[in-house]
Amino acid sequence: MGVGIEVTNLNAWYGANHTLQDINLPIPANHATALIGPSGCGKSTFVRCLNRMHETNPIAKVTGSVRIGEIDIYADASPVEVRRRVGMVFQRPNPFPTMSIYDNVASGLKLNGYSNRRSLDEIVERSLKHAALWDEVKDDLKKKSGASLSGGQQQRMCIARALAVDPEVLLMDEPASALDPVSTSKIEDLIFQLKSQYTIVIVTHNMQQAARVAEKTGFFLNGRMVEFDSTHKIFTNPSDKRTEDYITGRFG
Amino acid sequence: MKTRVPENRARNMVRTAADHLATGLAILATVLVVMPLVAIFFYLIYKGASSLNLAFFTQIPKPEGEVGGGMANAIVGSGVLLGVASLLGIPVGIGAGIFLAEFGRGTRLANAIRFTADVLNGVPSIVMGIAAYSLVVVPMHHYSAFAGGVALSIMMIPTVTRTTEEMLLMVPHSVREAALGLGVPNWRSVLSITLRTASPGVITGCMLAFARVAGETAPLLFTALGNQFWSVSLNREIAALPLQIYIYAISPYDDQHRLAWAGALVLIVLIVLAVSLVRYVASRGILKGAS
Numbered sequence: 280m281g282v283g284i285e286v287t288n289l290n291a292w293y294g295a296n297h298t299l300q301d302i303n304l305p306i307p308a309n310h311a312t313a314l315i316g317p318s319g320c321g322k323s324t325f326v327r328c329l330n331r332m333h334e335t336n337p338i339a340k341v342t343g344s345v346r347i348g349e350i351d352i353y354a355d356a357s358p359v360e361v362r363r364r365v366g367m368v369f370q371r372p373n374p375f376p377t378m379s380i381y382d383n384v385a386s387g388l389k390l391n392g393y394s395n396r397r398s399l400d401e402i403v404e405r406s407l408k409h410a411a412l413w414d415e416v417k418d419d420l421k422k423k424s425g426a427s428l429s430g431g432q433q434q435r436m437c438i439a440r441a442l443a444v445d446p447e448v449l450l451m452d453e454p455a456s457a458l459d460p461v462s463t464s465k466i467e468d469l470i471f472q473l474k475s476q477y478t479i480v481i482v483t484h485n486m487q488q489a490a491r492v493a494e495k496t497g498f499f500l501n502g503r504m505v506e507f508d509s510t511h512k513i514f515t516n517p518s519d520k521r522t523e524d525y526i527t528g529r530f531g
Numbered sequence: 532m533k534t535r536v537p538e539n540r541a542r543n544m545v546r547t548a549a550d551h552l553a554t555g556l557a558i559l560a561t562v563l564v565v566m567p568l569v570a571i572f573f574y575l576i577y578k579g580a581s582s583l584n585l586a587f588f589t590q591i592p593k594p595e596g597e598v599g600g601g602m603a604n605a606i607v608g609s610g611v612l613l614g615v616a617s618l619l620g621i622p623v624g625i626g627a628g629i630f631l632a633e634f635g636r637g638t639r640l641a642n643a644i645r646f647t648a649d650v651l652n653g654v655p656s657i658v659m660g661i662a663a664y665s666l667v668v669v670p671m672h673h674y675s676a677f678a679g680g681v682a683l684s685i686m687m688i689p690t691v692t693r694t695t696e697e698m699l700l701m702v703p704h705s706v707r708e709a710a711l712g713l714g715v716p717n718w719r720s721v722l723s724i725t726l727r728t729a730s731p732g733v734i735t736g737c738m739l740a741f742a743r744v745a746g747e748t749a750p751l752l753f754t755a756l757g758n759q760f761w762s763v764s765l766n767r768e769i770a771a772l773p774l775q776i777y778i779y780a781i782s783p784y785d786d787q788h789r790l791a792w793a794g795a796l797v798l799i800v801l802i803v804l805a806v807s808l809v810r811y812v813a814s815r816g817i818l819k820g821a822s
Contacts, residue, residue, distance in 0.1 A: 367712040377728050
């Protein structure tokens, strides 16, 4: 089951560049939360702070607190532990190119020393079914390389790979921006189904997408969170002028 | 709108001619690259093939002045030397390459190691022999196969290190992020994901280093020394194909000259076979469709 996320006074830097300023945000459990805003507004940095990927860049710095469930991820846990509980899907599909489809999906478990074959088989099947890819790949799970799938299939495989380690939160950084419309709608259907079991945070440039999949939406601008409310309210009756200008296409 | 056909046609002809010229030059360059290899190979066959017989592969060299004999001990000896060199040189080289690309990137230590590796690559092979002589032969008080293997391994290290580094750096950042994002510890990600993704290139680098030292004579002159008799002991002097070729090539006897040609032919064929075998085995581990 998913857990809620409580972000308090989060600040992040890349070198001297203050990319996130005083972000406070409650992300509800078992819902999809969308983050929108123009390029460079800090929304990607924000999700990377939620699984401590931000700090893999040597010049990056972060302060503030992020509670995921009962745990303050910057005080109570190592980055490796955090990332096992918080899965991530990236902007471009990033399969492990030398691995089969099966090994790609099982990689998170295998690389953490999990090797029970029977239950691995089950987990791989369940994860691929969850990611709506099972029927397309079940016949050549171990024969085909993960990199030989189409872009949309690769991205669903990456989602299955993230689900296989059974995270509580799923972060998606523009998961459909490199995909065609058919693949995009498959990913959106998927988010719709997954959000009953996982807490989903999705970054998107596509406002229709945010409106379709998310209950809550946050609008970021220049490293600050301008407005956070129910998606319906953000898109129909935003309280901030800048939000209104952005969603009506006046800038960004 | 009027089209100006004649002018376009003239321009097209120039373009086509330039295209043919560029293609022709590229083909010419390719031929020039391949020609020496083909020429050497056929010359070796012409000079050496007639001396190849069963005895060449089963017998050891005959005493001075006698006709016949073979290089069985030198073939096996080369195998032993290259085995020792690979076992010592490849792990060290790959380890150093991993450090340069993954853990030490941008540090002074990494820059120093990279510079050292590049200098080491340019050191003449005879100097490697002297180094191994003073590091291994002098303390052990005698020549040995082990000392020869050490000399060759030192020659392999810079090539393996630098190709490993280059190949690891070519692995896309997104692949590393995928592994870290799954909660895989960094060291595990480096070994199981990054190195594995780069493995075809790393293997090529190892094979380049292997093929390069397989034909080295100078580093073996005062380490492995050579041996006219059977020996596979690491603790004693051992025969090697390049050494045996060298000894026969400067001997006064025609029969030994012919054997030297045959030895050179066998050396080249064995190198090609070994490299092809490793590549074949390695390629079977990689799935179809992998980039």
